[in-house]
Amino acid sequence: MKRRLVSLLIVTLFGSIFSLTASAASKPPTFVSVVMDGKKIWFPDAQAFIDENGRTLVPVRFVAESLGAKVGWESKTQTVPITRDDQSIVLTIDQNVVLVDGKAVTLDTKAILSGGRTFVPLRFVSEVLGAKVDWDNPTDTVFIKTSEDSAAQTDQWGRLIRTTDLPKNASDYPYILADVPNEMYEMGYPFSHPTDSKVSSVLYSTKPEFNKKNVDIWMGRLKAFGALWLNVNYNTIDDAWTQAVFATKMQNSDAELKHIRRYAEWVKENQIQMEGYLDPEPSMIYKDGFGNNFVRSKFRIKLVSYKASNDLLYDEWFPKKQTFEKGVWYEGYADISLSTNVGGDWGSTLKVDPNASLFRNHIIRKADSN
The missing domain is CATH 3.30.457.10 (Copper amine oxidase-like, N-terminal domain)
Incomplete structure (x- = not known):
């Protein structure tokens, strides 16, 4: 950098x-x-x-x-x-x-x-x-x-590394960051193949695709997807939004595009308006053994308006029983999946998986009001 x-x-x-x-x-x-x-x-x-x-x-x-x-x-x-x-x-x-x-x-x-x-x-x-x-x-x-500290250890993204009060599974990660709570590290992993799954400490030390250039590309795609995914407005959503969401994903079929279009129509019909952001953490990637790489991400989301409480997000795992209060910020952590259909040197091709979900493996709560 x-x-x-x-x-x-x-x-x-x-x-x-x-x-x-x-x-x-x-x-x-x-x-x-x-x-x-x-x-x-x-x-x-x-x-x-x-x-x-x-x-x-x-x-x-x-x-x-x-x-x-x-x-x-x-x-x-x-x-x-x-x-x-x-x-x-x-x-x-x-x-x-x-x-x-x-x-x-x-x-x-x-x-x-x-x-x-x-x-x-x-x-x-x-x-x-x-x-x-x-x-x-x-x-x-x-x-x-604001100050210089020659003894401070930082990662390749300029983040401060801590060596005390470590999470129970600290060995799963290449290092532990000073600004990330243990709760985020100690979340369980998504469903995976027990013999082929790999934690981030193994991926970063053994897989050549896990270099900063590739990871920056992946994080950029996740942030772009999150900015579209978690920010919708029934007054302005259009087919250009649909195409933009589709472009961030690993495109296996046109069926995905049709599903996104149906959701966009539902946004208009249900008068859905939401704000939010997705902040992926590059040091926290997990390979499930089935071709997906899950990136642990922090998120915040606020449902400003809606009529019916179902399918507020384009997400097949959207909870059917949980009700989101209008105008209230919720926060948490989620594992968002990335995938590719390219073999060999697949590093730059990794994109958001069609089945990516905010709720498949997550923690969520009402955010502090301050």
């Missing part, structure tokens, strides 16, 4: 990648991962994204507080005061002029209000608060550094 300090050139860099297009149902939002001092920031609801101008916007509260700042909200003036020590920043919603220690600074991106969260340009807030920011293009990840 080649890192570069954020400068004015990053505007050009961000402009070359995907943008968030709210008006087009077929284009999923490009969610950005944020890693600070080796630990991923797990946003509780609204995710960092790239806007139509190619700038990265983040929920200000969580990033600024992680940088040691205090964040307020003034509803009358629609302003967001941010303070740390003797520094002061005041952002105003829908304006690109910001007060920094009492002096006006003009931004190239406005602070916006979306989903009850204030989004601000990551580059500006980080630089003003004294952090170093780098960008990794293959994984759409922003790295924020």
